[in-house]
């Protein structure tokens with residue numbers, strides 16, 4: 001189903017905003033954390049708007065969210081996020097280090113109109129990280145314990161919409177549900193891409209998520225949703241190896257190091273099918289006591305950015321376009337010298353209808369000074385790239401089922 005049809009069928013948050021009603025709101029404030037400190041709060045800022053809407057309407061908000069994955073360094077308590085939410089909301093919120101236990105349930109029952117209660121990292125429940133069909137997720141402890149306490153479920157976590165987890169797809173099966181404003185805004189912005197049916201749409205695809213990016217690009221090209229795709233970042237290495245052969249050992253080594261050699265074959269297939277629609281780097285920047293640019297055949301060490309000729313070539317592609325989608329940086333943006341390709345292309349893309357997504361892409365856009373010029377800045381990482389690829393998100397499917405069942 002097309003995104004605008006989905007949007008017509010799903011109730012938006014206004015249908016769930018009622019004074020005194022208890023809302024379970026699933027947001028995605030999963031943020032980059034280093035040494036216990038949040039280093040980018042873009043998602044928190046975005047979702048604070050949703051919580052403000054609920055609070056201003058006098059609803060009682062129970063907030064579900066995650067941070068990291070069990071076993072990873074950034075798997076922390078959401079207590080870390082509380083002051084950030086309070087900063088953007090300009091009002092205090094409650095936090096409880098419990099999710100479905102007696103203390104959490106007591107605090108939910110005692111909520112007053114306009115209050116917001118943030119529950120602990122929902123991935124501390126082992127059942128949350130197991131993906132299953134929505135009907136099975138409706139049987140989890142999370143849903144069984146919390147759903148009876150609430151009136152509505154609001155799904156706002158676009159960035160986690162691709163996960164068939166209990167907090168995402170379980171609640172819509174058992175209670176009236178609506179989409180939150182962050183999620184709705186994402187779908188509306190991305191529907192612009194689909195409405196164009198590819199005409200004048202270019203994708204700048206970089207970054208490090210090789211399998212996800214290749215999968216999304218396969219879909220986009222197959223469905224005719226883009227006119228051109230220009231590759232950079234690590235995914236650009238894979239396409240350069242595919243286009244120019246494996247003569248170049250430095251590039252091949254980089255691809256091999258990440259275990260991505262099998263993707264070279266998929267890249268080759270895409271190139272043979274859609275060759276004229278795909279742009280591949282012709283040169284790269286390397287570090288030899290500073291940045292120097294070398295053409296793809298002379299490369300003898302790890303490339304850290306697309307080169308100047310590639311940047312020029314991609315700028316021409318952007319100039320011809322109406323909509324530019326930017327997903328993943330073109331180079332190692334953590335080092336100023338190698339952020340040039342990404343920054344220059346972002347500036348060119350900002351003259352068009354620019355849609356961008358991904359943590360590092362947002363950081364680069366901030367660096368390039370274009371974040372406020374973008375038509376849409378997505379909160380999604382994998383969810384963003386998958387949605388533009390035309391993949392149906394489990395959250396969307398569950399909300400559609402809920403809409404048909406509960407008719408808000």
Ligand SMILES: Nc1ncnc2c1ncn2[C@@H]1O[C@H](COP(=O)(O)OP(=O)(O)OP(=O)(O)O)[C@@H](O)[C@H]1O
Nearest residue numbers: 207208209233234304331332333358359360361381
């Ligand atoms: N040539 C390169 N050499 C080394 N690192 C690179 C290169 N090109 C891109 N990267 C790295 O890729 C990472 C970003 O890729 P990623 O796919 O995570 O993008 P993103 O915008 O952060 O998306 P998401 O939020 O989904 O993670 C950055 O750390 C960047 O330095």
Ligand SMILES: O=C(O)[C@H](O)COP(=O)(O)O
Nearest residue numbers: 028030069159160381382
């Ligand atoms: O950052 C993301 O992409 C989302 O929060 C989903 O996180 P996950 O990949 O750990 O499910």
